[in-house]
Amino acid sequence: MKKVKKLRKSTRSSLITYGLVILFFVIVQVMMITGNLSSSLRGQLVPIAAYIVMAVSLNLTVGILGELSLGHAGFMSIGAFAGVIVSTSLENQIANAPLRLAVSMLVGGILAAVVGVIVGVPALRLRGDYLAIVTLAFGEIIKNVINILYVGYDSSGLSLSLKSANALGLEEGGKVVLNGPMGAVGISRISTVTAGFVLIIVTLFIVLNLMHSRSGRAIMAVRDNRIAAESVGISITKYKLMAFVISAALAGLAGSLYALNFSTVVAKKFDFNTSILVLVFVVLGGIGNIRGSIIAAAVLTVLPELLRQFNDYRMLLYAIILILVMIATNNEKIKNLINRVTLMLDLKTKNDPKKGGAA
Amino acid sequence: MLKVNDINVYYGSIHAVKGISFDVNKGEIVTLIGANGAGKSTILNSVAGLLKTRTGSIEFEGQSILGTAPHLIVSKGLAMCPEGRRIFLQMSVEENLEMGGYTRKNQEAEQSLINVYDRFPRLKERRKQQAGTLSGGEQQMLAIGRALMSRPSLLMLDEPSMGLAPILVDQIFAIIKELNESGTTILLVEQNARMALSVADRGYVLETGRIVSSASASVLLNDDAVRKAYLGG
Numbered sequence: 026m027k028k029v030k031k032l033r034k035s036t037r038s039s040l041i042t043y044g045l046v047i048l049f050f051v052i053v054q055v056m057m058i059t060g061n062l063s064s065s066l067r068g069q070l071v072p073i074a075a076y077i078v079m080a081v082s083l084n085l086t087v088g089i090l091g092e093l094s095l096g097h098a099g100f101m102s103i104g105a106f107a108g109v110i111v112s113t114s115l116e117n118q119i120a121n122a123p124l125r126l127a128v129s130m131l132v133g134g135i136l137a138a139v140v141g142v143i144v145g146v147p148a149l150r151l152r153g154d155y156l157a158i159v160t161l162a163f164g165e166i167i168k169n170v171i172n173i174l175y176v177g178y179d180s181s182g183l184s185l186s187l188k189s190a191n192a193l194g195l196e197e198g199g200k201v202v203l204n205g206p207m208g209a210v211g212i213s214r215i216s217t218v219t220a221g222f223v224l225i226i227v228t229l230f231i232v233l234n235l236m237h238s239r240s241g242r243a244i245m246a247v248r249d250n251r252i253a254a255e256s257v258g259i260s261i262t263k264y265k266l267m268a269f270v271i272s273a274a275l276a277g278l279a280g281s282l283y284a285l286n287f288s289t290v291v292a293k294k295f296d297f298n299t300s301i302l303v304l305v306f307v308v309l310g311g312i313g314n315i316r317g318s319i320i321a322a323a324v325l326t327v328l329p330e331l332l333r334q335f336n337d338y339r340m341l342l343y344a345i346i347l348i349l350v351m352i353a354t355n356n357e358k359i360k361n362l363i364n365r366v367t368l369m370l371d372l373k374t375k376n377d378p379k380k381g382g383a384a
Numbered sequence: 385m386l387k388v389n390d391i392n393v394y395y396g397s398i399h400a401v402k403g404i405s406f407d408v409n410k411g412e413i414v415t416l417i418g419a420n421g422a423g424k425s426t427i428l429n430s431v432a433g434l435l436k437t438r439t440g441s442i443e444f445e446g447q448s449i450l451g452t453a454p455h456l457i458v459s460k461g462l463a464m465c466p467e468g469r470r471i472f473l474q475m476s477v478e479e480n481l482e483m484g485g486y487t488r489k490n491q492e493a494e495q496s497l498i499n500v501y502d503r504f505p506r507l508k509e510r511r512k513q514q515a516g517t518l519s520g521g522e523q524q525m526l527a528i529g530r531a532l533m534s535r536p537s538l539l540m541l542d543e544p545s546m547g548l549a550p551i552l553v554d555q556i557f558a559i560i561k562e563l564n565e566s567g568t569t570i571l572l573v574e575q576n577a578r579m580a581l582s583v584a585d586r587g588y589v590l591e592t593g594r595i596v597s598s599a600s601a602s603v604l605l606n607d608d609a610v611r612k613a614y615l616g617g
Contacts (some may be wrong), residue, residue, distance in 0.1 A: 246472055246483050253470035257436055257488035258458030258534060364473075368516060 039233045042316045050222045073326045074221025075283035080306035080322040082275035088313030090246030090268040093157040096164030100273040101280035102295035103140055103307050104133030108281025109209040112201045114178050119321045121214040130281040137277020141270040147263045164300050171292035176203035208291030216286035228275050244268050385410045391440030393430050400426045402593040413570045417577040418590030424573040425467050428540050432464040433457045442551040459487040463536035467543045469527040473516035477507055480515050484533030521552035540571045557583050577614040581605045
């Protein structure tokens with residue numbers, strides 16, 4: 026009986042989150058049809074969707090797994106360029122744009138997941154600050170590798186070079202898909218707001234279900250108390266890797282969606298600042314709070330557009346927020362205070378003594 | 385049941401456990417006593433697989449478990465209740481216990497849950513309460529209950545009396561005795577040597593990483609050297 030009740034509670038919370046996204050999507054659609062949406066805002070819709078997915082997926086690592094990753098944009102980057110390459114290569118084979126988008130995103134997500142495994146296996150042996158440093162380095166490495174990568178496509182297939190576009194030796198009519206530091210140019214913009222909406226729903230479905238599953242409980246147990254988790258028989262490595270790889274895969278999907286919304290994408294776009302930007306979404310929305318991540322990502326992507334002057338102070342604000350976060354997370358007193366406040370709130374709302382006693 | 389032979393454990397360059405051998409037979413309560421830093425907890429953590437043992441052998445029911453991942457050791461029937469209780473503070477009492485049954489099938493875990501609630505009615509009363517709001521004694525019961533959820537044949541308890549009021553210490557030790565009588569073999573690490581020896585069958589006395597004496601608990605209780613060093617004269 027208790028199980029059913031618990032299920033209902035978590036399901037209700039998930040349904041509110043889904044409802045919020047659906048409501049937001051409907052409002053946007055109505056505004057688009059009635060022409061109430063400014064063109065600059067309309068252009069922001071797909072990036073907002075991508076950033077929401079980024080924030081939710083990073084929250085899986087930071088909030089649910091409890092490990093700080095500063096290289097989330099690296100996975101986005103992998104998804105972005107893999108998506109662009111697949112989409113350009115399949116332009117003739119798959120004429121249907123939504124289908125091509127789906128295939129491109131899928132490949133982007135899978136590739137990001139593979140890289141997630143490669144990076145995660147060694148890196149997840151580290152914890153806390155050290156893992157953060159390694160993921161930061163990973164993001165930078167990805168950025169620099171893509172910066173010197175030249176990829177071309179012609180009738181004989183894909184060709185790859187680390188020197189220059191000419192070294193690709195493309196046939197007549199061949200196309201340079203990825204032109205080193207110039208990035209990917211001439212991308213056909215096949216991302217749509219609907220695709221973004223679907224991706225958000227899929228992401229929520231994966232993350233929320235994971236959180237409420239047996240595996241999700243194990244991941245949170247690892248976060249709350251590593252030694253206790255180990256001593257009750259939870260494989261730390263397995264669950265850490267599971268959360269990290271799912272998070273990477275979702276970032277890859279978001280990257281593909283994001284890149285295929287622009288005609289030009291450069292590797293520099295997915296640098297440390299983007300990782301921090303997403304982390305700020307997560308922190309502002311509340312670590313471990315999925316709904317918060319969605320709202321923070323949407324609001325903070327739109328705000329600079331609405332308040333241009335705010336844009337100048339954005340980096341300053343990030344700095345201040347991050348410093349505060351670092352102070353807060355490293356200070357036992359503040360941590361205890363936060364724990365105590367949340368405990369008190371929980372007790373007030375949830376743990377009515379009348380309810381607790383019935384057994 | 386458990387046979388530890390000549391193990392050496394290091395923290396970096398610090399040689400914490402120096403060639404220790406001991407064994408635990410089925411149905412016994414065996415205690416390791418010694419001062420702070422003698423290596424008691426290190427030994428338990430090595431047996432549980434949480435720490436790497438550099439040399440030596442650890443056998444559980446005839447099988448070597450040296451180098452086995454901790455989660456696999458748990459499913460072999462060797463559970464540890466770690467020092468400082470280490471419960472999941474944010475989870476409810478029942479969720480903590482459910483985590484303890486993680487290696488078991490749902491049905492078995494449900495049966496274990498009923499058994500644990502039978503043994504600790506207090507936990508049943510508080511099943512919905514957040515574990516962090518329990519008193520120290522209740523938290524220790526919860527930690528023991530959680531370890532029991534995997535139905536271990538050998539239960540290792542690391543300092544179960546730590547930070548508890550004397551009356552609660554008595555309670556916890558009564559529980560340990562009961563657990564043993566109902567068939568669980570127990571390896572107990574304690575600083576409260578008098579209490580530990582009063583429930584144990586055999587004891588090993590540790591000093592800076594070495595075993596300095598081992599005998600039946602009643603002998604150790606009356607041993608002059610042990611009395612002086614650990615039992616307050």
